[in-house]
Amino acid sequence: MRLLFASDSFKGTLSSEQIIRLLTDSANRIFPGCETVGVPIADGGEGTVDAVIAVTKGEYRRVKVHGPLGEETESSYGVFGGDNAIIEMAAASGLPMVPAEKRNPLHTSTYGTGELIKNALDAGYRKLSIAIGGSATNDGGMGAMRALGVRFLDKEGKELSGCGADLALVEDIDVSGLHPAAAEAEITVMCDVNNPLTGPDGATYTFGKQKGGTPEILDELEAGMKHYAAVMRNCGMDVEQLAGAGAAGGLGAALCGYLNATLKSGIETVLDLIDFDGLLEGTDLVVTGEGRIDWQSAFGKVPSGIGQRCRAKKVPAVAIVGGMGDGADKIYEFGVESIVPTINGAMDIEEALSRAEELYANAADRTFRMIRVGMEIAGK
Numbered sequence: 582m583r584l585l586f587a588s589d590s591f592k593g594t595l596s597s598e599q600i601i602r603l604l605t606d607s608a609n610r611i612f613p614g615c616e617t618v619g620v621p622i623a624d625g626g627e628g629t630v631d632a633v634i635a636v637t638k639g640e641y642r643r644v645k646v647h648g649p650l651g652e653e654t655e656s657s658y659g660v661f662g663g664d665n666a667i668i669e670m671a672a673a674s675g676l677p678m679v680p681a682e683k684r685n686p687l688h689t690s691t692y693g694t695g696e697l698i699k700n701a702l703d704a705g706y707r708k709l710s711i712a713i714g715g716s717a718t719n720d721g722g723m724g725a726m727r728a729l730g731v732r733f734l735d736k737e738g739k740e741l742s743g744c745g746a747d748l749a750l751v752e753d754i755d756v757s758g759l760h761p762a763a764a765e766a767e768i769t770v771m772c773d774v775n776n777p778l779t780g781p782d783g784a785t786y787t788f789g790k791q792k793g794g795t796p797e798i799l800d801e802l803e804a805g806m807k808h809y810a811a812v813m814r815n816c817g818m819d820v821e822q823l824a825g826a827g828a829a830g831g832l833g834a835a836l837c838g839y840l841n842a843t844l845k846s847g848i849e850t851v852l853d854l855i856d857f858d859g860l861l862e863g864t865d866l867v868v869t870g871e872g873r874i875d876w877q878s879a880f881g882k883v884p885s886g887i888g889q890r891c892r893a894k895k896v897p898a899v900a901i902v903g904g905m906g907d908g909a910d911k912i913y914e915f916g917v918e919s920i921v922p923t924i925n926g927a928m929d930i931e932e933a934l935s936r937a938e939e940l941y942a943n944a945a946d947r948t949f950r951m952i953r954v955g956m957e958i959a960g961k
Contacts, residue, residue: 585864586619589883591872594937597621607945624883625771625847626714630659636855637661644700646673646693649717666706670694671715679717684793686719687746695728702762712771713829719745721809722835730758748805754816770836771847773881776827778834779807784827848886867898876908888916901944921948
């Protein structure tokens with residue numbers, strides 16, 4: 582019997598690696614002698630680089646970059662398979678890098694993310710996967726492109742730094758200095774939102790508030806973003822209404838417009854990078870999960886991505902989760918056959934978090950015991 586464990590982390594309590602250990606211990610108790618394989622999984626958000634590097638046996642490259650406010654900081658990205666690099670923009674331009682009292686998307690920049698991309702290109706990597714969740718920025722990707730050699734000029738021909746406030750000041754874009762290796766690179770952007778660059782559902786009004794934008798700041802940024810989109814269009818890059826262009830404060834638009842990148846689901850990208858379909862060969866059961874499963878889990882999250890791959894290969898999958906919310910049963914339409922919550926009694930959230938490991942181990946035992954019963958019934 583071969584069991585494959587591929588769960589997202591339970592944010593703030595259990596890592597994917599801890600979950601693999603708990604599942605392995607439980608499986609060996611209930612099914613002595615079984616074969617177990619564990620792979621950490623992420624959906625293109627926090628932990629994506631760690632998950633891919635762990636499975637592919639890759640390594641990290643440490644790089645000094647500039648953070649969202651221009652401060653020098655140490656960051657990293659992952660490399661594997663000879664020609665592949667995987668980058669999390671949150672490692673260079675992430676919201677947690679900006680103190681709450683300093684959050685203002687007029688002042689932040691994606692320049693550090695561009696430095697990570699430049700470092701990977703300089704080092705010879707030509708297959709780049711970029712996770713763009715968790716940004717502190719709303720600069721239309723100008724900062725990142727400036728780090729790659731693009732010049733954004735104001736009406737007097739002076740180069741702009743590429744922060745959010747500069748969106749309204751751009752009058753010309755000089756791409757002649759764009760990193761020469763960009764044309765050779767195959768760039769995939771992990772993106773699970775369909776927001777356009779501008780409008781009520783665009784980058785600014787959808788995501789700007791959580792980055793520190795007041796209503797006045799958001800109005801200023803939106804006007805600037807519309808102006809910037811028009812300048813891009815005049816330069817042959819019509820990406821304003823592209824689905825996903827508004828991701829990460831417009832970085833999605835920049836990566837597609839300047840670097841000809843392809844937008845793709847985060848979980849699908851991760852599963853392809855680790856050859857998940859290959860791991861399913863000879864597998865009898867997959868255990869996946871996440872901290873809380875609800876209707877959103879069916880859209881680009883780990884359980885739905887895993888479930889659909891399992892269904893295609895006719896491998897049953899179950900999910901062990903911290904809790905269930907509204908619409909959790911929608912996941913059954915995406916290849917997950919059953920949901921097992923870790924909570925086994927009345928308790929408040931603080932108790933559940935403090936007992937996370939114990940509760941998960943108990944849920945794993947319940948899951949495998951029920952599977953054993955099913956096997957016994959099937960054997961009659």
